[in-house]
Amino acid sequence: MSFAGEASSDVPTLPGTHSGIPAYLLEKARNAKGDVFDGRTKPIKDRQRLPVVPQGIERDDFLAALAELKVQIGNENVEINDKPLKDGWYMEHPNTHDMMTILDEEELVASAVVYPSSTEEVQDIVKWANKHRVPIFPISMGRNLGYGGAAPRVRGSVTVDLGKRMNKILDINPEDYTCLVEPGVSFYALYDAIQEKGYHHLWIDTPDLGGGSVIGNTVDRGVGYTPYGDHWACHSGLEVVLPTGEVIRTGMGALPGNNTWQSFPYGFGPYSDGIFSQSNYGIVTKMGMTLMPNPGGYESFMYTFPNEEDLAPLMEIIRPLRISMILENVAQLRHVTQSVAARGLPRSQFYSGTGPIPPDVIHAAAASAPVGDHTWAYYGMAYGPAHIRAHKLALVDAEFRKIAGARKVDPATLPADEYYFSRDRVAAGVPDIHELRWVNWAPNGAHIAFSPVSPIRGTDATRLFALGKRLHDAYGIDFFPAFCVGLREMHLIVEIVFDRDDAERKQAALDCLRDMIDEAAAMGYGEYRTHLVLMDQVAATYSWNDNALMKFNEKLKDALDPNGILAPGRCGIWPKRYRGRGWEMTRESGAASEGDGVGPAPEAKCDQGEFSGASHPYP
Template sequence: MSKQAPPPTLTEKYSGVPSRLAAIAQAAKDQLYSHKTVADSTPRRHNVRLPPDTTRAAFDEAIAALRQHLGADNVVLNDKPLVDGWYLEHPNTHDAFHVVDQEDLVSSAVAYPGSTADVQTIVKWANEYTIPIYPISMGRNVGYGGSAPRVPGSVVLDLGKRMNKILNIDAENASCVVEPGVSYFALYEEIQKRKLPLWIDTPDLGGGSVLGNAIDRGVGYTPMGDHFANHCGMEVVLPNGELLRTGMGALPGKNGTDNPTWQSFQPAYGPYSDGIFSQSNFGIVCQMGFFLMHETGHQSYMITFPRDEDFPEIVEVIRPLAQKHILGNIPQLRHVAQELNVTGLPKSHWYSGSSPLPRDLIRKHASQLPCGDCSWVFYGTQYGDAASIDSQLSMIKSTFSRIKGSKFFLPSDLPPDHYIHSRALVCSGVPVLRELDWLNWKPNAAHLFFSPITPTRASDAQVVHDINVHLHAKYGFDLFPTLCVAGREMHYITNIIYDRSSNDEKRRAAALMRELIAATAKEGYGEYRTHLLFADQVARTYSWNNNALMRFNETIKDALDPNGILAPGRNGIWPKKYRGKGWELLGDRVEKAVGGGTIAPKL
């Protein structure tokens, strides 16, 4: 395995990795690149992808004007080879995990604002020249579209490169304020540097934007795992360039300072507007406040269950424990196939065939792993002092023991390289990189997330699981389900891993996604988040009362953004300028665009 160039560190680049993880990042990069069978980039067939209805002359004039506003170095044309890179060195010009052609969902240029005032300037420029803009925080929304603009030729606003300051950490209030380019790594390291007894809540990978993840309603695994629910206060640039502060931030502070309650109380007075800026294209969030968690004792654990058919009983056992807040965090229930996957070993290590890994082989290989011959694996963490943790674990072990053959493990019962040690770090607010390992499953691996919500109830969860089992087999993909469990709902997240050099796998992955969305919606279950290529389909599943929700969203969009310049099509919300003109991706248009087609309409 050849050694790759070192990944960037936090001291070198805002999006880098902490020095404590430098060796791990290097090993992860080396391992991922050892499975590559394609070049880093291929020659481009086209030069700059122009925005819709824009000539090259008009575009050049607009770019020249933008460079005058921001400086020439802060507006870069996307006319160079497209390099997919990897997690820590990802593109901001396209989706590294491209499903359609690599040159389809691309920006025309990338702009780097350095302040909220710069963002306002860009928005006003976009309105003047009627060029669509597509803001990203850090572009690490992997599995959901990355940095790719929904409308090809849009100018990407990379907010992270120059807007990456931690603006405030209030130890007494246990809160912070960050810009879009602050990663979980960066926030964690700063809190450690200040020796504050505070935790952040981190998702599985720590390189993403704290602000961006919350805006997309991502989750973590401590008791404060609902990231949007634990935000407090936003500073937003509206599509007309006007500046808005939500919540208590709308109240001016004394002598022009921020008022002291902006990060203490979320709604303020009147309608609670924050929600319309999550998963939308109604504004660009430039600052955001967050609650932090006080440091506490914690104990992670793992419980295994022997049979596939234990699934409904496991869910029924979990529900009262979660609703009564006996389970300390947002735990995960995973199928044992994931125990093979997170070893970082390729599928070829376990199975020489190209079809999904047979169930008897999964069982055989699992029997050689620390989890043993089992079907389901539950990862949880309890919090508090030693006595309360012991009491909680006693109740949890007693309750789960109702399932015959279940086994309980502490981290000390398992080898140092076992996945549980990574879970223990994440569940105590420490951002890591371990979740990259499953990308070694296939050469040139990429993935899509299918993410429906079910009630925490066996009958509902079984319906969604059965649909996944059937359709993954139909389209020839290994099934890797992870259920993130709360008291009343579960995020059933399926990770569809495909080889991005294979057009056949891309088409099958897209068809699988499309049918999963349709089949679960037919049964009354919808996604909480999806890849930008499937946003139109998912948005249309929320069709109660003649699509009342979408009509409401479109009314807001047209009122705030009459020129349709801000992220048209994001999460299925199209402005009047684009609506009904062939931009919506429905039916099999994604599959047809694989291998050189286009998702843009023929106007």
């Protein structure tokens, strides 16, 4: 074995590679990479590995099938996963496994990775998978960190990496404020392309980190931080390869020669787009997205509040301001522990004891930082001309100052690398790379998220905060809560940071998450997305009327994917041939991700029907 040691290569950049960093963030990315590798002690296992063969197919048959696929799409576009598993880091992440795994790294692992270059080649791969009964797991870019990364749910699946060769921005329309992209287009790449074209009247909405796929984030119903923060609500038009190899276009895209695919999402008849988000019903190869108009000015603001008990009255203040759009963007209310961790320093620099870091230590660390001591920090943004901003900011200030000890932070007092300025850029549609600095809190830092949804009410915020705090204390885990406030709901994002080379801390993190999911569900709070390992558990909490929703989802799965080849188990939806064989991951099943084989499948049906032809080029 060898240890990870120092970073051995420079950072990949745009436009040299689709997954690269833009030039304006290069130095920041280099520093981030150095910090990651400085804290890494996890050894790399240098041994060669045999590829993991998926259950239901013999090894020789599997290798012969891969050889057949190499002939179809090119030998260089099919890679067998027989090399050591290297975790990399955010900008150089693996597409074979979860770089932040909560289980053993060999548990959720791909057997091979294939790289299609077009919708037609995606069709070829899907038909090949049906022919040989090989499970496939599509990814756009594999940066869904904290939720499973690029790992497949079924061990030994063939990962279909869409991003490497399908990374074109097909259209940016400066008049309609829309774009059309392939899966390998990151928020970094889309932002850079808009700037290069001089379309300064167009903004994008970006998540905390800009390296993820626009399609991947949107289809998983991820969020950003401008008024266009609900990405799924801002998409318009999909091109989808179905699990039998057929191709459809949704909305106006079903009309030949249409001219409104990216500007009107519905078309005629049933609206089918929804079944392709957080599902395993199809592979999205193109997607339209609406872009935000430049508001003509913007101004960030930050308030801090001194006490944990301020949470409930704050939410009562925030709710009417948010619903009336005085608070315009999907802002964050963060706890001081995560504020301290966001400096990128290891926990050991503040505290060497076991168990949760004591409050007095955290507050002392906060007091020594430029923002100063606090318990809650609110990061917001006002948009529009100066006189409009001034009116809204005055309303916000009057309301926030009803909390005793509320303090508005003057950004002029903050250094350039303060976290405040990252939130400022992201809320202005400028992708950044600052966010994951808090993962350096633990050696070999990894994170996994608890993400329940609730109304914007003080009682709900307090109940969820108390639930998370009690269970984090019980498992000896530092508590990182942040409330992301939508228009009429809020997401509580609790990030658990753990050492992925420490089996005991990984187990504590997983047990804590399982407890939070069950207890929150019993209180009426459901998660909006989750890690691969927890998908079965979360899906089971949506059990109204004798699990009617899951029964409906299974009917759709059996109709669209009769051979059960596409991402089996994703979001808890299992094909018929996997059901009843112990594939679901629960607390009782432990760390084992595999079940007891797979059942027979009907003969593959990939007939060339009227909707199964090759994709027509845009438009």
